[in-house]
């Protein structure tokens with residue numbers, strides 16, 4: 122009887138190891154030079170997204186803590202432990218804190234940020250480090266377009282220049298919103314942009330259509346109007362949210378996303394969420 126139990130436990134352990142190994146292989150498989158990989162890292166309650174293409178690493182926000190370093194260690198090979206471009210969508214703690222940790226630990230070639238500075242010490246710290254390390258930096262605004270590689274570009278939709286210059290308005294109102302275009306495939310990154318920003322973008326009549334939407338402000342009730350999601354018409358919508366999450370995402374946001382017919386993926390449920398674009402085809406890995 123005892124032997125039988127040992128055999129069953131052994132078989133279960135073996136199956137477990139095979140599943141874990143397969144999952145490890147799926148998320149760590151090397152990407153070919155023609156691929157784009159976008160990883161919504163699991164940093165808890167905050168945003169951090171790593172974009173990799175042709176050996177280039179772009180980091181969009183860094184989450185609320187040092188956890189970003191462990192996350193990056195999984196995806197940056199030891200011979201390429203550097204960030205080519207760091208983007209800070211805005212200076213809230215759940216976006217900038219991790220970026221400062223990255224700046225302290227690895228080379229960063231260039232930074233882009235929203236022009237509206239915050240009075241929070243965390244934002245001062247980040248800006249001081251950028252200056253201290255002499256990193257080329259620029260403020261992004263609509264309608265700038267930045268070419269990263271032949272096939273990869275960033276199209277900034279928000280904020281407009283006049284809005285940066287205004288001294289009022291919250292950090293979230295001036296959060297960077299931009300499209301990452303890779304051939305025919307687009308990702309829309311919204312930081313913590315508010316409904317008011319979404320209304321501005323809708324009124325301007327831009328082409329917002331994107332295959333993947335990074336849902337604004339962790340799915341809070343202050344973002345994600347139904348009309349906005351319908352205009353973006355994403356196949357996938359990613360909510361970057363922690364388990365301890367101030368009741369994010371909000372029920373209304375989930376309803377709007379469902380009504381728009383997009384597939385919702387949450388980092389608190391799935392862990393990191395990975396998309397691969399191979400030969401012009403977008404697919405989540407593993408498939409959801």
Ligand SMILES: [Zn+2]
Nearest residue numbers: 167213215313
């Ligand atoms: Zn946030």
